[in-house]
Amino acid sequence: QAVSVLIQVLENADQEPMVRHEAGEALGAIGSAETVDILRKYSKDPVVEVAETCELALERIKWLQDPDHHKEKLSTNPYASVDPAPPTLLTDVPKLKEILLNDGASLFERYRAMFALRNLRTGDAVSVLSSALTCGGALFRHEVAFVLGQLQDETSVPYLRRSLEDASENEMVRHECAEALGAIGSDDCYQILNRYLTDDKRVVKESCEIAFDMCEY
Ligand SMILES: [Fe+2]
Incomplete structure (x- = not known):
């Protein structure tokens, strides 16, 4: 059904x-x-x-x-989400970074690297994921933003902000960045989201409204 x-x-x-x-x-x-x-x-x-x-x-x-x-002995997903790809078995951050940022690798392999990095939940992993916010296609970037929202690490805020503020960025990506900022919910996030409550793109505006409410909560 x-x-x-x-x-x-x-x-x-x-x-x-x-x-x-x-x-x-x-x-x-x-x-x-x-x-x-x-x-x-x-x-x-x-x-x-x-x-x-x-x-x-x-x-x-x-x-x-x-x-x-x-x-395959997969790393545990701490978020209980059903991910679009299983994590790869690699745990070496430089190797995972290489796959994640490789435009020649398949999307599935890149996603596997992305979820392996997320499951590591280290500062290095967050910084690699943040740098991927400007790589690949729109679908890839929106998933990176989603994962950063799960990680809720404040060091990713400037990267999420840059993509949200980029009016030429794909709406799906901007939507996901707004949600991630709402999930992080720091004072900075609150200020950033507050400025986009009147964005002329409906998806962006509505995402910021929801994310803003999450911050207040
Ligand atoms: Fe999605």
Whole structure:
């Protein structure tokens, strides 16, 4: 039932890319083999963020289907979220950084490095992730912002701020930066978000409103 509703949303080209992305991502999280054909179809969608989301979902399902995946000793995700990719087994920060920032690596591999860095939760990991906020495509950057919101480390605030303030940045990325600032919730975050409550992009404005309320809370 949920799957068919999610497929309808994904198929609706009139729907906002961000909403179609969420639907595709949810299908990846459910990880059912029956959705492979539909995901394959939309992995060629003209909207890049939608296509990349479906590509990631397909890779995750492929990984789940590999009978050996249980043998991988994955680091624990402290946030209990279903991530679009499992963490890679590497723990060496310079190596993880190299993969994360490599435009030639597959998105799935880069995501695996991203979640491995997040699970480390060290200052070095946060600084590598912060530097990735200006790399790769919009989908990649929005996921980096999401992960920084989970980490809630104040050292990432200037980076999140820069992306939120960049009016030419993709809305999905700016939305995720606003949410991350709301999750961090320091005085600085409060001030930054306060200035964007009147942004002319509706998604940015509404994200800041919600994030601002989170700060106050
Ligand atoms: Fe997302």
